[in-house]
Amino acid sequence: MKREEVYNFSAxxxxxxxxxxxxxxxxxxxxxxxxxxxxxxxxxxxxxxxxFAETKAKMKAALKVPxxxxxxxxxxxxxxxxxxxxxxLCAEGDTxxxxxxxxxxxxxxxxxxxxxxxxxxxxxxxxxxxxxxxQEELRLSAEAKYFYYCxxxxxxxxxxxxxxxxxxxLVCDMSxxxxxxxxxxxxYGLIFAGAQKNMAPAGLTVVIIxxxxxxxxxxxxxxxxxxxxxxxxxSMYNTxxxxxxYMLGLVLDWLETQGGPEGMERIKHExxxxxxxxxxxxxxxxxxxxxxxRSDMNITFRTGDEALDAEFVKFSLANGLQNLKxxxxxxxxxxxxxxxxxxxxxxxLVAIMKEFEVTHRV
Amino acid sequence: MKREEVYNFSAxxxxxxxxxxxxxxxxxxxxxxxxxxxxxxxxxxxxxxxxFAETKAKMKAALKVPxxxxxxxxxxxxxxxxxxxxxxLCAEGDTxxxxxxxxxxxxxxxxxxxxxxxxxxxxxxxxxxxxxxxQEELRLSAEAKYFYYCxxxxxxxxxxxxxxxxxxxLVCDMSxxxxxxxxxxxxYGLIFAGAQKNMAPAGLTVVIIxxxxxxxxxxxxxxxxxxxxxxxxxSMYNTxxxxxxYMLGLVLDWLETQGGPEGMERIKHExxxxxxxxxxxxxxxxxxxxxxxRSDMNITFRTGDEALDAEFVKFSLANGLQNLKxxxxxxxxxxxxxxxxxxxxxxxLVAIMKEFEVTHRV
Numbered sequence: 001m002k003r004e005e006v007y008n009f010s011a012x013x014x015x016x017x018x019x020x021x022x023x024x025x026x027x028x029x030x031x032x033x034x035x036x037x038x039x040x041x042x043x044x045x046x047x048x049x050x051x052f053a054e055t056k057a058k059m060k061a062a063l064k065v066p067x068x069x070x071x072x073x074x075x076x077x078x079x080x081x082x083x084x085x086x087x088x089l090c091a092e093g094d095t096x097x098x099x100x101x102x103x104x105x106x107x108x109x110x111x112x113x114x115x116x117x118x119x120x121x122x123x124x125x126x127x128x129x130x131x132x133x134x135q136e137e138l139r140l141s142a143e144a145k146y147f148y149y150c151x152x153x154x155x156x157x158x159x160x161x162x163x164x165x166x167x168x169x170l171v172c173d174m175s176x177x178x179x180x181x182x183x184x185x186x187x188y189g190l191i192f193a194g195a196q197k198n199m200a201p202a203g204l205t206v207v208i209i210x211x212x213x214x215x216x217x218x219x220x221x222x223x224x225x226x227x228x229x230x231x232x233x234x235s236m237y238n239t240x241x242x243x244x245x246y247m248l249g250l251v252l253d254w255l256e257t258q259g260g261p262e263g264m265e266r267i268k269h270e271x272x273x274x275x276x277x278x279x280x281x282x283x284x285x286x287x288x289x290x291x292x293x294r295s296d297m298n299i300t301f302r303t304g305d306e307a308l309d310a311e312f313v314k315f316s317l318a319n320g321l322q323n324l325k326x327x328x329x330x331x332x333x334x335x336x337x338x339x340x341x342x343x344x345x346x347x348x349l350v351a352i353m354k355e356f357e358v359t360h361r362v
Numbered sequence: 363m364k365r366e367e368v369y370n371f372s373a374x375x376x377x378x379x380x381x382x383x384x385x386x387x388x389x390x391x392x393x394x395x396x397x398x399x400x401x402x403x404x405x406x407x408x409x410x411x412x413x414f415a416e417t418k419a420k421m422k423a424a425l426k427v428p429x430x431x432x433x434x435x436x437x438x439x440x441x442x443x444x445x446x447x448x449x450x451l452c453a454e455g456d457t458x459x460x461x462x463x464x465x466x467x468x469x470x471x472x473x474x475x476x477x478x479x480x481x482x483x484x485x486x487x488x489x490x491x492x493x494x495x496x497q498e499e500l501r502l503s504a505e506a507k508y509f510y511y512c513x514x515x516x517x518x519x520x521x522x523x524x525x526x527x528x529x530x531x532l533v534c535d536m537s538x539x540x541x542x543x544x545x546x547x548x549x550y551g552l553i554f555a556g557a558q559k560n561m562a563p564a565g566l567t568v569v570i571i572x573x574x575x576x577x578x579x580x581x582x583x584x585x586x587x588x589x590x591x592x593x594x595x596x597s598m599y600n601t602x603x604x605x606x607x608y609m610l611g612l613v614l615d616w617l618e619t620q621g622g623p624e625g626m627e628r629i630k631h632e633x634x635x636x637x638x639x640x641x642x643x644x645x646x647x648x649x650x651x652x653x654x655x656r657s658d659m660n661i662t663f664r665t666g667d668e669a670l671d672a673e674f675v676k677f678s679l680a681n682g683l684q685n686l687k688x689x690x691x692x693x694x695x696x697x698x699x700x701x702x703x704x705x706x707x708x709x710x711l712v713a714i715m716k717e718f719e720v721t722h723r724v
Binding site: 001002003005006008010011012013014015016018021022024025028029030033034035036037039040041042043045075076077078079080082083084087107111114115194196201202203204219220222223224225237238239240241242243244247320322323 | 363364365367368370372373374375376377378380383384386387390391392395396397398399401402403404405407437438439440441442444445446449469473476477556558563564565566581582584585586587599600601602603604605606609682684685
């Protein structure tokens with residue numbers, strides 16, 4: 001199939017902007033007259049150091065990261081952060097507050113339990129993670145070293161549509177929503193995000209950390225898992241995932257053409273509204289998340305009939321819509337509508353859903 | 363500059379085979395009719411699962427990995443392995459033997475000291491890491507849980523030209539020599555290697571582990587650092603560095619055209635011999651490593667005069683030879699002659715050295 005015949009709704013790794021891929025392909029054998037691919041460059045070479053510094057500067061500009069915070073380019077995915085956060089931010093016996101609103105927040109809380117006392121201060125597990133707690137439902141502990149939450153729950157299609165008010169520093173997993181809207185970084189102690197949804201190919205994790213929180217890792221912290229060491233070495237204690245960083249730079253260039261996170265926020269609302277408006281009027285499909293907890297990035301829906309869900313997934317595939325099958329722990333369907341998904345893809349999704357509904361209305 | 367005007371002697375990330383880069387560029391926007399880039403594929407998609415399985419099978423075939431051993435594709439670089447090895451292979455209070463023959467073995471030994479009793483059973487630090495100890499010099503401890511060594515010391519240009527005989531399982535950092543010669547994997551408990559020298563772009567770490575050694579990690583081991591979990595999940599506990607794995611597959615295809623590790627062993631000897639033979643006859647340059655400890659992958663040399671070294675580096679750069687400056691802790695020059703460095707690059711290096719010697723002989 002040709003690229004224009006396919007819309008890829010994968011939850012991650014996921015679609016990248018076509019101009020970014022075109023630029024990458026054109027530079028792949030020879031980056032700007034260096035005679036080398038970025039993949040072949042020493043991470044200490046001036047050509048790569050420039051790419052690194054420019055990408056970091058673009059990230060800083062896109063999210064208006066204040067000078068109090070450091071941007072790190074790490075490896076290991078968000079899952080390594082699940083351990084790195086408590087190892088660096090808690091001493092043994094300390095307490096941390098965790099909001100368990102989905103699969104990954106749940107894993108993060110369990111992992112932190114190995115290193116500190118975890119206080120699960122809100123959970124929507126009893127209703128299959130279909131909603132985000134309101135501020136007044138958060139049972140915050142006075143002694144918490146930090147408050148942890150996952151801003152967007154990829155599997156269940158919910159998002160925190162507000163920033164929690166807490167005394168403890170906010171630690172936030174923004175993997176599936178980073179760069180899709182402006183963020184007041186000064187309100188956060190630590191933000192982390194796997195790159196493979198809105199930023200770059202899998203293999204890069206971006207961390208934005210208030211420098212005041214670093215430097216307190218406990219003695220058993222592995223060499224590569226000290227935020228302070230990574231700050232001191234500007235993410236180059238060892239060889240960073242260079243090509244992913246280069247790709248992030250290209251994605252940030254493209255993001256700027258879309259108006260940055262501010263422009264993207266408007267576009268993502270438009271794209272998501274198209275699908276949610278249809279879901280609200282459909283007599284076949286319905287959305288899984290509570291309306292006030294809906295994610296613009298991951299739209300979960302179902303017919304209520306597993307066989308019919310499977311038939312729709314098959315029908316969508318035949319029409320070039322890839323990866324609409326929901327995650328195995330959630331079932332149903334999921335359309336991941338990340339930054340790089342064009343409006344045309346969302347329009348086609350709704351058209352296909354309507355076509356399916358006409359022939360399958362019960 | 364054009365690619366053909368440049369030879370890149372970087373110690374890592376380093377040169378990749380041109381046919382591999384050409385293939386990658388040609389498939390970058392649309393992988394074999396899927397309408398997607400490999401960078402955009404869900405790691406659970408059938409297209410990517412095929413790439414993953416094929417790459418693993420090619421790796422198994424190239425190194426004749428026995429069925430007792432598992433191949434893992436991880437993140438974090440060799441430096442994460444420095445912690446992962448002791449966390450998984452030692453209980454508190456256990457002893458491990460470390461041969462400290464260079465910078466990275468030194469860091470690995472220090473890191474292991476956080477988790478177990480490290481017995482440095484051989485070191486060449488007093489002579490600036492210019493040689494590898496012989497078997498009879500290894501002061502092995504009877505109770506060691508494993509014997510750790512770094513097969514090729516990138517910075518100092520030395521290599522273990524034999525496989526140590528030990529009672530404890532061998533753990534080996536093969537980052538800068540993997541796939542450059544055949545290895546009897548059955549003699550090793552664990553082999554690991556960062557990809558960015560002989561395998562793929564930076565961001566992938568290949569681990570080959572005897573399954574019998576896994577499953578004993580201590581309780582504080584971070585989620586992502588359990589070998590057993592990674593074996594159980596076939597390296598997909600979380601999203602792996604998909605594109606790097608794809609690139610490794612392409613490199614393994616190319617390696618086969620060169621006769622695999624067997625063919626590469628012959629080629630690497632030929633390439634290295636060209637430089638070492640000249641070093642042995644030169645009246646200006648001399649090799650840094652003891653002859654019986656010389657590495658075929660990283661050839662270190664100097665004139666004995668720092669100003670002259672710097673002048674040679676400048677002269678080589680003007681002639682399209684990149685990254686010949688030695689590592690800052692070693693000084694002098696270093697030519698990294700990994701698998702993808704063509705013979706023509708080595709011939710040009712020797713020609714340029716000769717030209718420089720004629721005009722600068724003291």
